[in-house]
Structure formats: structure tokens, C-alpha cells
Amino acid sequence: MRNRPHIPALTATLVLFLIVGCGGASDSEQATPDQAGDQSSLTADQIENGIGPAVEVNLGPIDEAMAAKGEAIFTSKCAACHKMDKRYVGPPLADVTKRRSARFIMNMMLNPDQMIREHPTGKEMFATYMTPMPSQNLTEEDARHLLEYLRTQVPVVE
Numbered sequence: 726m727r728n729r730p731h732i733p734a735l736t737a738t739l740v741l742f743l744i745v746g747c748g749g750a751s752d753s754e755q756a757t758p759d760q761a762g763d764q765s766s767l768t769a770d771q772i773e774n775g776i777g778p779a780v781e782v783n784l785g786p787i788d789e790a791m792a793a794k795g796e797a798i799f800t801s802k803c804a805a806c807h808k809m810d811k812r813y814v815g816p817p818l819a820d821v822t823k824r825r826s827a828r829f830i831m832n833m834m835l836n837p838d839q840m841i842r843e844h845p846t847g848k849e850m851f852a853t854y855m856t857p858m859p860s861q862n863l864t865e866e867d868a869r870h871l872l873e874y875l876r877t878q879v880p881v882v883e
């Protein structure tokens with residue numbers, strides 16, 4: 726009686742994992758049981774795309790008007806800590822759209838507190854930069870405009 730396994734809970738977890746697994750990440754990017762540890766409470770989708778409100782981002786050709794709005798927000802709210810081509814208070818961002826998924830980037834902008842507390846990549850960055858990125862109270866639209874601006878950046882190839 727005491728040790729009855731939680732079959733419904735296990736089944737629900739498995740089903741969720743399968744649903745998320747079909748959501749776009751390729752097989753190699755999914756969390757495997759080997760990666761358990763403190764990531765085990767995150768879904769494969771969260772590992773790939775971050776934790777937060779950005780659940781869908783549609784990328785087309787660069788929209789210059791959106792990028793211009795993003796640049797203005799960047800100058801007022803982000804440039805104090807981020808440079809494009811080198812480390813500053815936070816990581817360089819010119820190549821961030823090559824390194825991270827669009828949703829990861831938007832979730833980092835919209836939900837930095839939880840990202841650096843609970844996401845393995847966020848925790849790693851916090852350990853490296855040792856400053857918590859503060860929430861800038863962006864709307865999802867602001868974050869989308871910032872993402873568009875970041876997409877216009879061409880990383881310096883070393």
C-alpha cells in the first residue's frame with residue numbers, strides 16, 4: 726500500500742515529454758534521462774527555448790521598422806550593460822541569435838530572474854558574469870523588436 730508507484734503521474738510526465746518532444750527540437754537536442762540532475766524538472770523545450778512567456782516567435786525576413794524600434798529600446802535599456810562585440814557587464818550580443826533560439830533570447834529579456842535561477846544556461850551565465858540581469862519590464866512587443874534588432878547584427882568573425 727505504502728509503496729504504490731505513482732503510475733498516473735509517471736504517465737502524465739511521459740506524455741508531456743512526448744508532446745514537447747514533437748514540438749520542433751531535433752532528437753539530439755532533447756533532454757535525455759542522463760542529463761537528469763537539477764535539470765530534471767525542466768522540459769526539453771524549456772532547455773532549448775528558455776523559461777517564460779515567449780511561446781511562439783515567427784521569424785521572417787528582417788523587418789527594418791521593427792529593428793529600428795528595437796535599437797531605440799536597446800540604447801535606453803540595455804546598452805549600459807551589453808556591447809555587441811565584447812563582454813561588458815553582460816555577454817556580447819552580436820552573435821546571440823546564432824548561439825540561442827529566438828524564444829530563449831526573448832525569455833531571457835522577459836523573465837531574467839527565473840532564467841538565471843532555474844535554467845542551466847542562465848545559471849552558468851550568472852556564475853560567469855556575477856551580476857543578475859534585472860528585469861526591464863519589457864512588453865512582449867518590446868522584446869520582439871529587440872530580437873529583430875539583434876538579428877541585424879553581424880558577429881565579428883575572429
Ligand code: HEC
Pocket residue numbers: 798799802803804805806807814815816818821825830833834837841847850851852854855856857858859861863871
Ligand atoms: C544591469 C545590467 C544589465 C542590463 C541593464 C541588461 N542586461 Fe542582459 N544580461 C546581463 C547579464 C549580467 C547577463 C548574463 C546573465 C546574468 O548574469 O544575469 C545578461 C544576459 C542577457 C542575455 C542572454 C545572453 C546569452 O548569451 O544567452 C540577453 C539576450 C540579454 N541579456 C539581453 C538584454 C537586453 C535586450 C537588455 C535590455 C532590455 C538587457 N539584456 C539589459 C546584464 C544586463
